[in-house]
Every structure is written in C-alpha cells, then in structure tokens.
Amino acid sequence: MKVYKLTETEEKFANIIWKNEPIASGDLVKLSEKEMNWKKSTTYTVLKKLCQKGIFKNEDAIVSSLITKNEYNAKQSVIFVEDTFGGSLPRFLTAFISGKKISKKQAEELKKLIDEYKEV
Secondary structure, three states: OOOOOOOHHHHHHHHHHHHHOOEEHHHHHHHHHHHHOOOHHHHHHHHHHHHHOOOEEEEOOEEEEOOOHHHHHHHHHHHHHHHHHOOOHHHHHHHHHOOOOOOHHHHHHHHHHHHHHOOO
C-alpha cells in the first residue's frame, strides 16, 4: 500500500481540490489565494508536490485527483491503526468504544462487515 503523508497545509489544499475537481489550474490559484492567502507560485509549488506524491494530476491545466478523498482517508485510517494499535483491529475497536454502549443496529452492521471480510 502506498503511503501518503500530507502536512496539515497540504491536506487543507487537497481538500480544496477534492471539493472543486476537476478544476482549471487558474481557478485553483484564485481559490487558494482566497481561502489560504497563497500566491500563485505557492499554489503551483504545493500542487507539484501533491502530483509527485501521486494524489493529483495537472493535465492541460486541469487539476483532478488520482485518489479520492475517501481513498485517502481510508489509507490514513489503516496507517493510524497500524501505528497506534500494532495493526490490531480488535484493540482499535476496544479503545474506540471504551465503555460506551453501541446500538443493536451498530452491532449488526459490525457483524455484517466482519462476515463480509472474514478470511475463509
């Protein structure tokens, strides 16, 4: 699995792209100036970094994603569980629930997910 490490600023910029894609690079410059107070050069520098990381592409002055925001978030969740809980999903769930009760519906959804992804 490819690891995508983004700084807080890169992630904020990525969210602008995901929210507005596909977006003309000139329009992205304007949005970045408005939302992040960035100059044109900063926008293109950070965009180039994110393209090199394989998250976005800038073809014919149109910026679009190579991975969706949901795919990015899923990868970050896996990394978090691996780093924090040694990759143990039961340890993660125990910490996440920690004394709370889950609804019958939530329990059924978890059971369904487990059955769906269980090794045979």
